[in-house]
Amino acid sequence: MTYKIITVQRHIMDTQRRYPQARGEFSDLLSQIILAAKVIYREVSKAGLSDVLGATDDINVHGERVMKLDKFANTVMIRALDHGGHLCIMASEENEDPIPIPEEYPSGKYVLLFDPLDGSSNIAVNVSVGSIFSIHRKISSGKRGKLEDLLQPGYKQAGAGYIIYGSSTMLVFSTGVGVHGFTLDPSVGEFLLSHENMQIPESGAIYSCNEGYFNSWSPGVKEYILQMKQNATAENKSASLRYTGSMVADIHRTLLYGGIFLYPGQVAGPAPKPEGKLRLLYECAPMAYLIEQAGGRASDGLRRILDIAPDSLHQRVPFFAGSSLNVLEVERLIREEQA
Numbered sequence: 001m002t003y004k005i006i007t008v009q010r011h012i013m014d015t016q017r018r019y020p021q022a023r024g025e026f027s028d029l030l031s032q033i034i035l036a037a038k039v040i041y042r043e044v045s046k047a048g049l050s051d052v053l054g055a056t057d058d059i060n061v062h063g064e065r066v067m068k069l070d071k072f073a074n075t076v077m078i079r080a081l082d083h084g085g086h087l088c089i090m091a092s093e094e095n096e097d098p099i100p101i102p103e104e105y106p107s108g109k110y111v112l113l114f115d116p117l118d119g120s121s122n123i124a125v126n127v128s129v130g131s132i133f134s135i136h137r138k139i140s141s142g143k144r145g146k147l148e149d150l151l152q153p154g155y156k157q158a159g160a161g162y163i164i165y166g167s168s169t170m171l172v173f174s175t176g177v178g179v180h181g182f183t184l185d186p187s188v189g190e191f192l193l194s195h196e197n198m199q200i201p202e203s204g205a206i207y208s209c210n211e212g213y214f215n216s217w218s219p220g221v222k223e224y225i226l227q228m229k230q231n232a233t234a235e236n237k238s239a240s241l242r243y244t245g246s247m248v249a250d251i252h253r254t255l256l257y258g259g260i261f262l263y264p265g266q267v268a269g270p271a272p273k274p275e276g277k278l279r280l281l282y283e284c285a286p287m288a289y290l291i292e293q294a295g296g297r298a299s300d301g302l303r304r305i306l307d308i309a310p311d312s313l314h315q316r317v318p319f320f321a322g323s324s325l326n327v328l329e330v331e332r333l334i335r336e337e338q339a
């Protein structure tokens with residue numbers, strides 16, 4: 001076995017060589033995302049040291065308090081990407097409206113949706129956070145991008161990925177030919193291939209959810225969790241609960257170890273939220289794309305996440321993602337409850 005040191009740029013170029021029609025635009029776009037990720041990493045890794053720690057007084061479009069680093073990460077993503085000539089429009093969790101490409105810059109054929117810093121309430125306690133991105137092709141007519149370019153179903157993504165700022169910083173992405181992970185070597189400033197062709201196990205004993213919401217879930221979801229505790233896998237391996245409250249970290253572990261990540265709708269209780277919390281376009285769809293590319297399954301309990309045609313930018317959706325057998329089982333119980 002030979003070990004090669006392969007940078008993310010080199011890996012993208014090698015992949016593109018298989019597609020003679022590729023003009024390098026996509027790899028250029030990924031390079032700009034990577035640059036933004038390195039700048040965000042630099043700030044996140046210093047969070048405990050400076051006054052960036054703590055909340056601002058701003059409330060974002062979802063009525064949540066925005067941490068200073070969220071704003072910073074959002075600004076970095078926009079500034080790194082708005083002038084490159086590859087994008088025609090962007091959307092971010094932090095911006096209520098689509099983000100146009102300024103008139104002075106050329107417009108390109110790709111569309112970018114992102115969550116600049118997911119799980120940011122975890123920054124104060126030094127738990128991993130992450131950035132998530134989803135790339136589509138422009139479908140509208142005219143030079144500049146439009147809302148319809150942003151509202152495309154997930155199966156049409158040209159690529160998707162996340163950066164996890166954890167005990168090490170990793171980029172995990174797919175352009176439709178497998179899922180590959182790259183770990184940042186901070187001393188040289190490069191993401192190096194460390195996890196080639198990631199494959200999620202077919203089933204797993206780890207479940208990842210905010211079990212504090214148990215009483216608000218539907219009977220099928222409750223039944224699934226009770227089943228997990230009783231008989232986690234066919235091999236009778238006992239279950240483990242792992243939940244950080246940072247989806248990027250929880251999905252990353254699920255990709256590597258298998259099992260299921262779930263954020264169901266809350267249907268009972270004083271403040272029901274049947275759509276759950278997570279956003280379809282820049283949280284669930286890119287994660288579903290990666291999970292499927294790694295051989296897993298992702299749904300809202302009834303429908304494949306990647307088939308859902310979005311109707312608004314910040315739409316929320318219940319989310320079940322992970323090992324295919326785990327997700328199939330929770331889907332079966334949800335269908336049963338509805339019968």
Ligand code: AHM
Nearest residue numbers: 117118119120121210245246247248
């Ligand atoms: P955010 O986009 O405001 O950071 O919220 C998304 C995060 C996810 O990373 C995580 O899975 C979830 O919120 C945790 O929510 P809860 O605290 O309700 O369990």
Ligand code: MG
Nearest residue numbers: 093115118119
């Ligand atoms: Mg988020």
